Amino acid sequence: MSYKVTEDGSIATIHLDGEIDMDVTEKAKEVIFPHIEAGKEVHLNLSNVQYMDSSGISVLIESHQKALEKNTKVIIKDVSKSVLKVIMMAKLEQILNLE
Amino acid sequence: MSETAHQDHTEKKAFLVNSSSLKEVRTFCRDVFEKLHIQQDLKDELVLAIAEAAQNIVKHAFKNSADANELMVVQISCENDKLQIAFYDRGTPVDPKKVKHRQIDNVKPGGLGTFFIQEIMDAVEFKDGKKPWINHLVLTKQL
Numbered sequence: 001m002s003y004k005v006t007e008d009g010s011i012a013t014i015h016l017d018g019e020i021d022m023d024v025t026e027k028a029k030e031v032i033f034p035h036i037e038a039g040k041e042v043h044l045n046l047s048n049v050q051y052m053d054s055s056g057i058s059v060l061i062e063s064h065q066k067a068l069e070k071n072t073k074v075i076i077k078d079v080s081k082s083v084l085k086v087i088m089m090a091k092l093e094q095i096l097n098l099e
Numbered sequence: 100m101s102e103t104a105h106q107d108h109t110e111k112k113a114f115l116v117n118s119s120s121l122k123e124v125r126t127f128c129r130d131v132f133e134k135l136h137i138q139q140d141l142k143d144e145l146v147l148a149i150a151e152a153a154q155n156i157v158k159h160a161f162k163n164s165a166d167a168n169e170l171m172v173v174q175i176s177c178e179n180d181k182l183q184i185a186f187y188d189r190g191t192p193v194d195p196k197k198v199k200h201r202q203i204d205n206v207k208p209g210g211l212g213t214f215f216i217q218e219i220m221d222a223v224e225f226k227d228g229k230k231p232w233i234n235h236l237v238l239t240k241q242l
Contacts, residue, residue: 017126021118021121021122021154022157023118032234050145053154053209053212054151054209054215057184057211058211059208061207061208062208065207075156082143086147090214095206
């Protein structure tokens, strides 16, 4: 998994690239969580993520819940069809902020 | 169920039991499903189910193991349009009664892998592992 972060004021945009599985979840958390802890609104762009398993979904849930605690939000953007299917299988499409 | 008959085929491969093997497991599955001409959406689901089962072996069956050389074997068989995926490992014996997913409406991290497997596959069965194996999991799906 690779990533790119751009910051614009109170918004941090994180582009993840590759497959998100158990092997990379710690790295994903290390990339995402500090921005949430800093109170930023995080825009998580998943257009280049073609595979995500339950470990990746757990990172999305944890990010969402951390953001609520910090009175901010994580917006998941440009999710690929294959990852959207997994999010829907987990019945999270109404819980996570998808755009 | 697909209208196209799939040719009978069996393939198996051994993988080191660690999280970095999961990508190799997915690649193996995708290659086999390509040979079986399984359509893309179903292929994605099957790869997810298999990868989740392999992840459970890494996370749970070998939770306390420090042996970096331990292997798990994944065997994919298709016979008369019935797909069977078998997993063999020598980790801590699995108690099938304790294998359950979290309540899906109790949103929290974790506990989804087994739910995905059950959603995607027709049957999930733990069988007695024959030596040298300890755990033998079989997933089935009618194509």
